């Protein structure tokens with residue numbers, strides 16, 4: 303069974319001092335739960351990573367970067383590399399967030415290089431995938447997802463693919479009023495798993511986690527995380543308070559127990 307994920311990207315929010323307060327609250331809530339069946343991570347802005355590494359040290363909450371460069375070092379003013387993230391205590395790195403694609407001109411060809419570098423450095427890349435509103439309207443969503451995922455993973459051997467996390471984040475649902483509907487999410491996650499199956503085989507498709515992001519809240523998250531092919535929730539605004547993220551974590555913990563019970567029933 304795939305381990306479920308509860309994650310939040312803080313974007314350009316929550317400085318060091320606030321990180322310490324956030325972590326303090328979250329730690330006390332997480333300590334009251336059995337979170338051993340799920341993976342939890344937060345992606346603070348770079349300058350908050352040292353505070354986050356200290357404050358979340360020895361807790362089940364891991365940390366990661368929101369972006370990185372594809373080289374290890376050199377004349378790349380303003381950039382951060384994979385070894386730097388590792389040194390800062392990161393286990394994860396988010397790549398291809400739609401805000402990076404939209405505002406900073408990143409392409410999936412660049413993402414492919416970043417994925418490769420991240421994995422060589424021992425980071426888990428969280429690779430964002432998603433269609434725009436126009437692509438959706440043109441009925442091209444699955445075609446776009448296939449192109450994005452296959453480009454991002456090009457050159458990676460099959461056995462490394464499950465070490466990535468794919469984040470389906472429809473671009474029109476990020477920072478929006480509502481998440482994509484559960485039916486729509488189910489169809490895209492199923493399509494993504496089929497793409498993996500066709501191109502990378504059944505084993506890879508079964509073991510690679512595909513999480514959903516885009517206007518998730520504690521209210522709508524329950525129906526989304528309950529879907530068969532959804533392996534986690536990736537949350538922005540609703541998890542920028544520790545109370546909000548704690549509620550998301552609770553949902554994911556409950557969903558993990560339900561999915562385990564379903565799997566056990568199906569195999570006995």
Ligand code: 13P
Nearest residue numbers: 476477515516517538539
């Ligand atoms: P919102 O949850 O604020 O829509 O942001 C989602 C997101 O960008 C996750 O990466």
